[in-house]
Amino acid sequence: MSDAEALNQRLVDELADAGVLSDRWRPAFLAVPRHLFVPDVIWVDAGDGTPTARRREDDPAAWLETAYADGPIGTQVDDGATPDTGRGLLVTSSISAPSIVSRMLHYLQVEPGMRVLEIGTGSGWNAALLAHMAGGQNVVTVEIDPGIADRARKTLAEAGVSPTVVTGDGADGYPPGAPYDRVIATAAVQRVPYAWVEQTRPGGLILTPWATAFDEGALVLLTVDEHGTAHGRFVDNTVAFMWLRAQRTPPRTAGRPDRRRRIVHDSAPRRGRLGRLRRLVRGRAAAARGGPKVRRRRRRHRRLRLLGVRRPVVGVRAGHRGRDRAPGAPARAAPPVGGDRGRLPVVGGPRTTAD
Ligand SMILES: C[S@@+](CC[C@H](N)C(=O)[O-])C[C@H]1O[C@@H](n2cnc3c(N)ncnc32)[C@H](O)[C@@H]1O
Incomplete structure (x- = not known):
């Protein structure tokens, strides 16, 4: 048996x-080795909260261990804008944690x-x-980033698997392959795109991470009915996913949002009504900032958000690796499958309703 096996x-x-x-699912996990899908350059938290490039050739054993740890692995930062020799700001693609x-x-x-249609x-x-599980000819997967899509196509071919990889915006689904029995998104939404409902056959299921700017994220499972509506529930509230690109919040590119905000702020007029308004807003903002302890906690949360981690989970280390469960640790972040927690209050999309 090889080390990887x-x-x-x-x-x-x-x-x-x-x-x-x-x-x-056990046979599929044994038959599809994860390390084949892990790129030679991965992004890990170097300890200060910023994703840092790690090359396979520098430590092949550590790279392989990472590939088979139960944690997400950053595979792209800053939408590919940061060279893979440096340090990034935001993890923008990853291979999700096995659990x-x-x-x-x-x-x-x-x-x-x-x-099956996969988004992301x-x-x-x-x-x-x-x-x-479903047969390669039955699976369509959509990726918005052309470089990532190309790499996935190549890897899948090398692994001998043949789903259709489409380069495009998954928010539109993929009409030529519809209707689907199952739609799964591996990027979080705030609003379920109605195209997913339209392209799912009645009785079919849509599973997506769902979050808002104020809530950390959960998995939503919707059933589509014959009237073109979808009803569902939260089935798990322990996940944290990166956003579907168009639904990122706060809306930002791969730039430095804090710096951009400051530039806009500093160029605002200092006199007159707008100046007074600006001072008022600043005063309120200062009051809301709280003491040093609160500010330290916020800074830490901001760093985690940059890594795509929107909620540090108790008993789990922080950073992008923070969602990794330590081997053998109790599975607070990974409850047994089949949990069914809470009902879905509202799910967006023109005719998507909560039950
Ligand atoms: C957590 S990763 C997906 C993990 C993946 N399923 C795997 O097995 O490795 C999320 C992916 O969604 C992609 N993505 C983000 N917005 C998208 C969109 N609108 N359409 C398609 N893909 C999108 C990102 O580029 C990223 O590669």
């Missing part, structure tokens, strides 16, 4: 022991032969697992 076996056993990998992938696949209830191809690992 041994590590994969260990990971699969750990996921099964933690109750987050069902017997149905989250396995839980999502469980909730999705995929059967062999079903038509990323590394292609989840698409490969879906293809193993």
Whole structure:
């Protein structure tokens, strides 16, 4: 058995022991080795909260261990604008944590032969697992970033799996492949795009991470009915995903949002009504800033947000690796599959309703 096979076996056993990998999905996880989908350059938290490039060639053993740890791995920062020799600001693509992938696949209830649409191809690992279950010809995966999509296409071909990889905005779904039995998003939305409802057959399921600027994120499972509406529930509230590009919040590019805000602020007029308004807003903002302890906590949360981690989970280390559960640790961040917590209050999209 190779090192990679041994590590994969260990990971699969750990996921099964933690109750987050069902017997149905076990063969797929064993057959689709995760390290094949991990790029040679990955982005890890160097300890100060900023994603830093790590090259496989510098420490192949550490790279392989990371590939088989139960944690997300940053695979792109700043929408690709930062060279892979440096330090980034925001993780913009990743290969999701295995325990989250396995839980999502469980909730999705995929059967062999079903038509599946994935939004957010990323590394292609989840698409490969879906293809193993549903059949490669039945899986379409959409990625907005052309470079990431190209790499996933290549990796999937090397792994011998053949889902259709589409370069495009997943918010539009992929009409030529519709209707789908299952739609799964691996990037978070605030509003469920109605195209996903339209392209799902009645009785089909949509699973997506859902969050708002004020709430940290949960998985929503919707069932589409014959009237073109979708009803659903929260099935898990322990996830934190990067946003679907068009729904990022606060809206920002890969630039430095704080600096941009300051420039706008400083160029505002200092006199007259606008000046008074500006002073008033500043005064209120200062009052809301709180003491040094509060500011320190906010700074830490800001750093985590930059890494795509919107809620540090208790018992889990901080940073992008922060969502990793320490091996053997109690699975607070990864409850056994099948949990069904809370009802969905409102899900956006023109005719998407809560039940
Ligand atoms: C968490 S990663 C996906 C992980 C992936 N499923 C895997 O197995 O590695 C989220 C991905 O969604 C992509 N994405 C963001 N917005 C998108 C959009 N509007 N349409 C399609 N893909 C999008 C990002 O570029 C990123 O690669």
